[in-house]
Amino acid sequence: MTPLVKICGLSTPESLDAAIAAGADMVGFVFFARSPRHIDFATARALGRRARGRATIVALTVDADDALLSDVVEALDPDMLQFHGKESPERVAAIGALYGRRTLKAVGVAAPDDLAAAGAYDGAADFLLIDAKPPKGAALPGGNGLPFDWRLARDFAPRRPWLLSGGLAPDNVAAAIRATGARGVDVSSGVESAPGVKDETRIAAFVAAARTGLARTPLGAK
Numbered sequence: 001m002t003p004l005v006k007i008c009g010l011s012t013p014e015s016l017d018a019a020i021a022a023g024a025d026m027v028g029f030v031f032f033a034r035s036p037r038h039i040d041f042a043t044a045r046a047l048g049r050r051a052r053g054r055a056t057i058v059a060l061t062v063d064a065d066d067a068l069l070s071d072v073v074e075a076l077d078p079d080m081l082q083f084h085g086k087e088s089p090e091r092v093a094a095i096g097a098l099y100g101r102r103t104l105k106a107v108g109v110a111a112p113d114d115l116a117a118a119g120a121y122d123g124a125a126d127f128l129l130i131d132a133k134p135p136k137g138a139a140l141p142g143g144n145g146l147p148f149d150w151r152l153a154r155d156f157a158p159r160r161p162w163l164l165s166g167g168l169a170p171d172n173v174a175a176a177i178r179a180t181g182a183r184g185v186d187v188s189s190g191v192e193s194a195p196g197v198k199d200e201t202r203i204a205a206f207v208a209a210a211r212t213g214l215a216r217t218p219l220g221a222k
């Protein structure tokens with residue numbers, strides 16, 4: 001089964017086009033003011049229109065309140081909402097139902113217990129994203145370019161499909177998929193030349209390399 005590929009933190013038409021041309025299945029946009037990848041609503045509107053029908057459009061927020069979520073949905077019109085904060089399973093399910101969008105819940109992992117906690121979202125979210133837990137004091141809750149020990153995820157087998165992220169790059173993504181059996185992968189820093197600046201050559205290399213990894217788990221139905 002071909003692994004799904006999500007390129008996250010896109011902020012320009014050029015990088016968006018590069019991700020889609022490379023064959024990315026999902027394109028992610030960050031709404032988090034502290035992030036170098038944060039986009040405003042005018043940019044979101046333009047990029048959402050450009051991506052429509054060419055890839056799954058994903059809006060990433062962090063513990064967003066209802067007002068922000070409404071603005072994000074109105075501007076970007078995403079296919080999927082990604083939650084990268086401490087949103088509860090109930091809130092993830094409620095927001096997905098309210099807006100009629102698929103959901104992707106990120107869970108930070110540094111120890112076996114963290115994966116057990118991720119199980120609480122299996123069913124509440126349509127997809128899970130298993131990411132590296134940010135280091136203490138990190139400015140960002142994700143997008144730090146740091147991997148976790150993939151052996152922790154080797155036997156992770158939720159009912160919902162899950163994506164792997166955290167420190168992935170063109171030179172390690174195929175091994176990561178083989179080691180974990182993730183249904184897909186998500187990357188941001190590993191396809192950048194500087195924080196927030198996507199590198200088109202690295203995007204193409206990442207997607208090509210990910211396609212050589214073989215996902216072991218089937219894509220669950222909603």
Ligand SMILES: O=C(O)c1ccccc1NCC(=O)[C@H](O)[C@H](O)COP(=O)(O)O
Nearest residue numbers: 008035142143144145166167187188189
């Ligand atoms: O990218 C950000 O700036 C960001 C800010 C706040 C929450 C999450 C953020 N990014 C998450 C991602 O881009 C991915 O889902 C994933 O964590 C990959 O990150 P990386 O290790 O940089 O490839």
